[in-house]
Amino acid sequence: MILLLARLLLPAQTVLIATPRGHWAVPVVMERGAAVAAPLLARPLGLTLTVEVGGSRATVQLGGVVFVFQLDAPFARAGAAICALVGDPYIARDTLFLPLPWLSDCVPRVLAARYRWDAAAARLEELAAPVAAPTAAASASMATAAVAGAGPPNPITGLRLHHVIVIDPGHGGPDPGNPGRHVPGGLVEKDIVLAVGRLLRAELIRRGITASLTRQTDTLIDLADRGAFCRAQCDLFVSIHVNAMPAGRRGERVSGVETYFLSDAKTEDQERVAKMENDALRFETETPAGTPGPLGYILRDLQLNEYLRESARLAELVQGRAAGVHPGGDRGVQQAGFMVLTTARRPAILVETGFATNPIDGAFLASALGQHKLASAIADGIVAYLLEFERKLAVGAPAGGG
Numbered sequence: 001m002i003l004l005l006a007r008l009l010l011p012a013q014t015v016l017i018a019t020p021r022g023h024w025a026v027p028v029v030m031e032r033g034a035a036v037a038a039p040l041l042a043r044p045l046g047l048t049l050t051v052e053v054g055g056s057r058a059t060v061q062l063g064g065v066v067f068v069f070q071l072d073a074p075f076a077r078a079g080a081a082i083c084a085l086v087g088d089p090y091i092a093r094d095t096l097f098l099p100l101p102w103l104s105d106c107v108p109r110v111l112a113a114r115y116r117w118d119a120a121a122a123r124l125e126e127l128a129a130p131v132a133a134p135t136a137a138a139s140a141s142m143a144t145a146a147v148a149g150a151g152p153p154n155p156i157t158g159l160r161l162h163h164v165i166v167i168d169p170g171h172g173g174p175d176p177g178n179p180g181r182h183v184p185g186g187l188v189e190k191d192i193v194l195a196v197g198r199l200l201r202a203e204l205i206r207r208g209i210t211a212s213l214t215r216q217t218d219t220l221i222d223l224a225d226r227g228a229f230c231r232a233q234c235d236l237f238v239s240i241h242v243n244a245m246p247a248g249r250r251g252e253r254v255s256g257v258e259t260y261f262l263s264d265a266k267t268e269d270q271e272r273v274a275k276m277e278n279d280a281l282r283f284e285t286e287t288p289a290g291t292p293g294p295l296g297y298i299l300r301d302l303q304l305n306e307y308l309r310e311s312a313r314l315a316e317l318v319q320g321r322a323a324g325v326h327p328g329g330d331r332g333v334q335q336a337g338f339m340v341l342t343t344a345r346r347p348a349i350l351v352e353t354g355f356a357t358n359p360i361d362g363a364f365l366a367s368a369l370g371q372h373k374l375a376s377a378i379a380d381g382i383v384a385y386l387l388e389f390e391r392k393l394a395v396g397a398p399a400g401g402g
């Protein structure tokens with residue numbers, strides 16, 4: 001039996017699995033403190049679902065695809081695709097417990113042609129029955145691909161899996177970001193972060209990592225929409241910004257790079273930065289679309305709480321590398337409530353690359369050399385994080401091993 005887990009907010013939550021052969025309401029029970037559990041009895045609906053547990057690893061086959069779970073690690077792997085689960089799969093009472101995001105996020109992503117997750121209705125929909133049932137050969141090859149999983153290590157990075165990063169250059173269009181009082185050449189924040197974002201994309205691609213930008217030109221994208229770029233095929237979300245202090249002599253002395261992950265702001269300074277970046281909201285014309293529905297709140301809660309661990313580690317590694325090349329000094333890892341980070345469904349960080357109100361930082365940020373150094377350092381930090389991530393997944397470990 002398989003159980004699904006999520007943080008419990010409502011006492012009688014259900015997840016509906018809707019297939020052409022019938023609907024299946026999954027009941028919710030408490031498990032391991034704040035968790036939702038639901039028995040997954042697939043046979044009546046004709047879902048091809050098989051489960052095998054061996055050592056510290058469990059495999060679940062669904063729709064011809066093998067999902068590999070490492071027990072007590074918050075990830076699932078299907079072929080080269082990685083799903084962050086925000087909770088650890090585990091076994092108790094002869095039952096395999098899987099975090100709910102496996103069903104709500106991972107299955108619809110890996111089996112996009114067959115399943116769709118409707119967050120508002122809290123249901124997994126199987127799309128119209130396949131025209132022809134997959135042949136045995138096709139199923140077998142998919143399963144083989146899934147088991148084979150990781151390729152040889154990339155000669156530059158040592159990474160074995162395919163990773164996708166979304167880079168978010170802040171502000172744009174009518175929102176200039178901070179005006180850059182001490183940035184040469186009349187550059188403002190939106191120009192600098194776009195330049196650094198593009199260079200970061202190039203640095204990641206050079207390291208064999210797929211990277212895309214939320215904006216490639218001087219346009220404005222709503223804060224709530226930026227995170228949506230990091231949903232299906234995305235491992236990490238990295239937002240790039242430039243800091244500023246209020247006018248005044250003290251303000252001009254403040255310099256350095258700092259990296260944020262999402263949480264409630266803890267200090268006055270962290271609050272100032274969050275307020276400044278969230279201020280882009282006033283340039284936006286549309287209100288955010290619909291409420292997420294009851295399960296949406298559960299998943300949102302999961303995301304806000306459980307991704308913190310991964311986001312904090314990513315922030316630490318990126319900050320370490322960026323501070324190493326920055327003339328303004330190391331302001332460390334910070335936490336604050338950035339709206340742009342709440343909508344990414346993956347580990348997400350925001351790098352404040354330096355102070356436009358400080359002459360040394362300003363000159364560094366405006367120079368091609370400075371921008372290159374920053375982009376390269378951030379890329380190195382991302383690679384360091386992904387290497388750890390792959391080690392946790394036990395990528396490359398012998399099949400069936402522990």
Ligand SMILES: [Zn+2]
Pocket residue numbers: 170171177178189240241242276277
């Ligand atoms: Zn900004």
